Amino acid sequence: MSKVFCPLPWIGLSTRSTGDLRVCCQSDSSDPKGSLLKDNGQKFNIAIDGLKTFRNSKVLKEIRKVILSGESPKICSRCVKEEAAGFNSNRIHMIEDMAEEFSLQDAVNMTSEDGSIDENNVPIKYADLRLGNLCNLKCRMCGPTDSSAWYDDYVKLFNNDIIIDNSGNKIKIITNFNEKATLDTDIYNWHENSQFWKNLEDHIPDLKHIFIIGGEPLLIDNHYSFLEKCISSGHADQIYIEIMSNITSIPKKAWDLWKHFKLIQISPSIDSIGDLHNYIRYPSKWSQIENNLSKLVTAKGNFRIVISPTIMVLNLLHLPELMLWKFEKFPNTKLNSHLLHGPVHYNIKIFPPISKIFITNYFEECKIEYKNRIMNTKRGEVNYNFFCKELNKATSFMNSEDWSSNIPEFFRLTNILDSIRNQKFEIVSPITYRLLLGKHI
Numbered sequence: 087m088s089k090v091f092c093p094l095p096w097i098g099l100s101t102r103s104t105g106d107l108r109v110c111c112q113s114d115s116s117d118p119k120g121s122l123l124k125d126n127g128q129k130f131n132i133a134i135d136g137l138k139t140f141r142n143s144k145v146l147k148e149i150r151k152v153i154l155s156g157e158s159p160k161i162c163s164r165c166v167k168e169e170a171a172g173f174n175s176n177r178i179h180m181i182e183d184m185a186e187e188f189s190l191q192d193a194v195n196m197t198s199e200d201g202s203i204d205e206n207n208v209p210i211k212y213a214d215l216r217l218g219n220l221c222n223l224k225c226r227m228c229g230p231t232d233s234s235a236w237y238d239d240y241v242k243l244f245n246n247d248i249i250i251d252n253s254g255n256k257i258k259i260i261t262n263f264n265e266k267a268t269l270d271t272d273i274y275n276w277h278e279n280s281q282f283w284k285n286l287e288d289h290i291p292d293l294k295h296i297f298i299i300g301g302e303p304l305l306i307d308n309h310y311s312f313l314e315k316c317i318s319s320g321h322a323d324q325i326y327i328e329i330m331s332n333i334t335s336i337p338k339k340a341w342d343l344w345k346h347f348k349l350i351q352i353s354p355s356i357d358s359i360g361d362l363h364n365y366i367r368y369p370s371k372w373s374q375i376e377n378n379l380s381k382l383v384t385a386k387g388n389f390r391i392v393i394s395p396t397i398m399v400l401n402l403l404h405l406p407e408l409m410l411w412k413f414e415k416f417p418n419t420k421l422n423s424h425l426l427h428g429p430v431h432y433n434i435k436i437f438p439p440i441s442k443i444f445i446t447n448y449f450e451e452c453k454i455e456y457k458n459r460i461m462n463t464k465r466g467e468v469n470y471n472f473f474c475k476e477l478n479k480a481t482s483f484m485n486s487e488d489w490s491s492n493i494p495e496f497f498r499l500t501n502i503l504d505s506i507r508n509q510k511f512e513i514v515s516p517i518t519y520r521l522l523l524g525k526h527i
């Protein structure tokens with residue numbers, strides 16, 4: 087496999103929650119240059135500019151040229167870092183996913199010297215749609231641009247009603263007495279633009295994989311109408327739909343539509359089990375999450391369930407228990423963990439060096455302690471190897487840099503948010519709390 091090729095700069099479409107177009111989800115906040123810009127410096131926005139003109143934007147042409155010269159573009163640094171830590175990066179996932187659709191050789195054959203492509207010959211096959219910020223949860227690592235439920239807490243937490251989002255927009259939160267806070271802009275409602283959905287419908291015959299994410303995408307009504315169009319046009323059985331959801335609630339219409347598609351992958355965002363999950367993905371109810379997960383696992387249709395924890399400071403120590411729970415209770419699911427890169431104070435690199443030694447040793451002990459139980463699960467040996475690999479990858483990423491200077495900021499923000507939400511991190515994960523203080527058990 088090529089060490090630098092990625093099909094996304096050729097056949098991908100990726101939006102931010104404002105509808106602004108970017109290179110891909112991995113290039114989101116690591117580098118503002120990931121935004122696709124017009125010649126006049128303005129951002130391409132999917133609801134305003136449609137689905138054609140961005141494809142030969144300066145950034146994409148440059149990235150294609152760099153990749154074809156055998157180098158890795160700077161914008162792809164997250165994938166490079168994840169691969170170095172032993173994770174399967176998004177680049178590797180996309181190469182595998184699009185193996186039959188678009189290869190390095192196709193890229194060589196279909197790219198002009200200046201990096202441009204003929205968009206009719208190289209159609210969009212992968213769409214990554216971040217449908218605004220409407221959400222019913224306010225997860226710890228998110229903020230107002232990820233979740234509309236976050237507005238009030240953000241103002242209290244930062245004593246500030248101004249947000250600068252990933253696209254560089256300056257946005258004001260309007261707090262209303264006795265009413266829910268709102269924003270002074272509707273840029274996150276771009277998915278209500280009917281012309282965008284009409285434009286996307288034209289691409290249905292070419293689309294192979296659609297990744298839908300929010301906010302909480304199952305709350306967005308317009309996307310159900312689009313799924314209906316995929317079905318009525320006779321293409322649903324060629325399309326793989328992937329949905330990242332908090333699975334707090336799954337509407338009946340979703341079940342009715344999903345069964346028509348080639349493959350439905352639901353990636354429940356489950357970071358830990360029980361109270362810690364409720365703490366991180368506030369205000370989730372764990373019993374509801376487990377119940378909906380059981381329904382998904384037993385649903386009729388071509389479903390693939392990929393539990394998708396985000397590994398961060400809050401849950402790292404509980405990763406062994408999460409994997410054990412999955413092996414024992416939900417053996418027919420997969421698990422694909424994501425490393426949190428930001429906010430920095432939740433990145434696992436912030437643990438004090440002395441605690442990193444403890445965590446590394448603790449994970450070694452878990453490999454011994456949990457071995458028999460894991461070996462007794464369905465596909466025991468495969469699970470055990472996966473378990474060891476995941477723990478190794480997490481420790482290798484954690485130990486790669488010392489970011490412990492961010493610990494005071496972790497405690498400052500966690501303590502304020504705890505008091506706003508009437509929670510206590512010290513209670514839901516005493517072990518992590520002590521390790522962050524550099525104390526051992």
Ligand code: SF4
Binds near residue numbers: 163
């Ligand atoms: S290599 Fe990674 S960062 Fe670069 S375009 Fe592909 S998925 Fe995105």
